[in-house]
Amino acid sequence: MTTLAIDAHPKAGERPTPATKTALQDHRWPPRVGLHPGLVLTLYLVLALAPVAIAAAHPLPPRPFWDEVASALGLSALAIMCLEFMLSGRYRSVSGRIGIDLTMRFHQLVALSLVGFMLVHPFVYSTPMGHALPWDTDAHLRLGLDTWSIATGAVAWGLLVVLVATAIGRRLLPYRYESWRGAHAIGAVLVTGLVAHHALAAGRYSAQPAMIVFWGALLTLAGMTLIYVYIIRSIQQKRAPYAVHSVESVAADTWELRLKARDGAGTHGTLRFQPGQFAWVKIGPHPFRVREHPFSISTAPEQTPEIGFTIRENGDFTRHIGEIPPGTPAYLDGPHGNFVPDAEEIPTVYIAGGVGIAPMLSHLRAFRTEGDRRPITLIYGNRTVDYIASKAELDQMAQHLNLKVHYVLQEPPEDWDGPAGMITQDVLDACLPRESRRVARYFICGPGPMIDAVDRELRNLDVPAHRIISEKFDYT
Known part of the structure; x- marks a missing residue:
């Protein structure tokens, strides 16, 4: 399954005719949501570079140039780690106009850059390591590292390399996707926590009050993303349940799975989507499970409250898709993706x-x-x-x-x-x-x-x- 979901719809100058404008006002597709891609990128860069700016604003005696470069790499690395949680959180406000595919590929690219920052960071310093000296009140004669801060930095350094390497080679691992995803999330939390401890315990700039506030806010946002992804979103799905309505063969090894919104189970807003979008589907008694699968929606928005997915047998879950009995509970996370048609009637x-x-x-x-x-x-x-x-x-x-x-x-x-x-x-x-x-x-x-x-x-x-x-x- 697949989105290069770039916001590649009509550019300025491709103006719809008056008749088309009327059609746009009348059709029932929901509007696309999400921040403009340029604004998302700007916010990301501002937050990634903010700790460097905060550090530069403090009137501390300068250290050698490469020491400042090493500190900047470390500060940005921690900020990027926190932002990675938000990139992978499937927030439609972030990816609604960019597309999940491009968002996730940016997440991967940034992870590779992050590894580069972390690998280089400890080797750029020229200031000697060791405990801070009593008379070195502005911490420019020693890096101020103790046993614990060295340990947390070293473990995070190695664990991050393993985390990214196993993501790149995921298909070579003898584990299901769900097992890898859970381990990846736990590993990301561990790396972020270790780096945060290292920065706050040994960092010359991270001990400053303004920086502590910044790290507190960014770490809180990262933690809230995890809570939202694994708890709050599941609660929302439980309040808007679906059930398998039918499973029909539409080609060799290919099925159309149709879900229908269930009544009488709390508040329910049927998924409103544009043609061509997709959703993550959970099949089972409850939504509090890691196992879910992204499938493109193959029915039209006008066919709701039924929602259909055309699925080919290819893997542990899909090879049994034709055996799912009607009435089986199902839950959806969506809509996502930008694989949507132009509203204008263009070729x-x-x-x-x-x-x-x-x-x-x-x-x-x-x-x-x-x-x-x-x-x-x-x-x-x-x-x-x-x-x-x-x-x-x-x-x-x-x-x-x-x-x-x-x-x-x-x-x-x-x-x-x-x-x-x-x-x-x-x-x-x-x-x-x-x-x-x-x-x-x-x-x-x-x-x-x-x-x-x-x-x-x-x-x-x-x-x-x-x-x-x-x-x-x-x-x-």
Whole structure:
């Protein structure tokens, strides 16, 4: 499952017609929420650099240049550790307009930078280590390290390397994702606590009152994120329960799981989403469990209170998806993602691989419900005909929408007259309308290598990068 969920929707100058504006006011899709990406990045940088600014504001005698650089690296590293909790908290106010995919990839990139800061930090100092001297009141002759502060710094240094290395190589570990996720969260808490102790016990600047207040606020926000993710969010889900309504086969090894909001179980607000968004799904008696899975919503917003997910058997949970009995309790965390269609009726191209058709089904079903007449091209790749999900419905929608469907099969039958093999540049060139290539919106969803290859081939066909939106749920 997959989102390069960049806020890649119409740019300035792409103005809807008056008729389109009326349609925008009338449709029932909820508005996108979240801070502007530029504001999120600005706030992040301000908070990451704030401890360095606070330290610079204190009138302490300067130390050698590289000592100040080492302190700055350490101060920013602790701030970034706290901010990493908030990046991974699935706050729609943070990722609503950026997309979970881009948010998580930024989280990963920052983690690598964090390791670099931590690795370099202790080796840049030139001031001798040791206990603070009684006459060294401004702590510029010794680093002020005692046994405990050295120990916490050294353990955090090594543990952070292990934490990031196991995240990068997660698929090589003999553990389920849920086990890794729990260990990753515990490890992150330990590293942050150790670094906080090291900074407050040995840091020249962290002992200053203003810095103590800053660390207290940032550590509190990080702790509140954990409480929200693992406790408060589960309580909210318990108050808005769902149940499995049906599980139907829609292709070989592929199912459509439909949930329906349960009545009479406290307050309930049915999930309001835009076509193409996704949710984390928990199936089981209660929401207080770590095991959950991200799936693209494949039904239209207008079909609520039913919400459907097209899922292929691929893993411990999904291989048993067809065995889930109706009535089984379910809980949702969402909506997330920015894989949503333009409200304006502009030319649109969908390129799907396998179960990557799921969010596109949500788009198409919404268009059918609203009578949308935008020109649509769907290029849908699968191994065989049997793996084409919801084929009869797609063929029917081609009769009602302004939709042209191209099925691409790796193993076509003998009488097949459509494209065969992979979705290559030649296939794209043959299927894409030439007159609208540079102005159409392109949505790609499927296996990671397929997304990367199609994105590359589209650019080779002179499709502007900002017209392409892709979706990946693989964060390795």
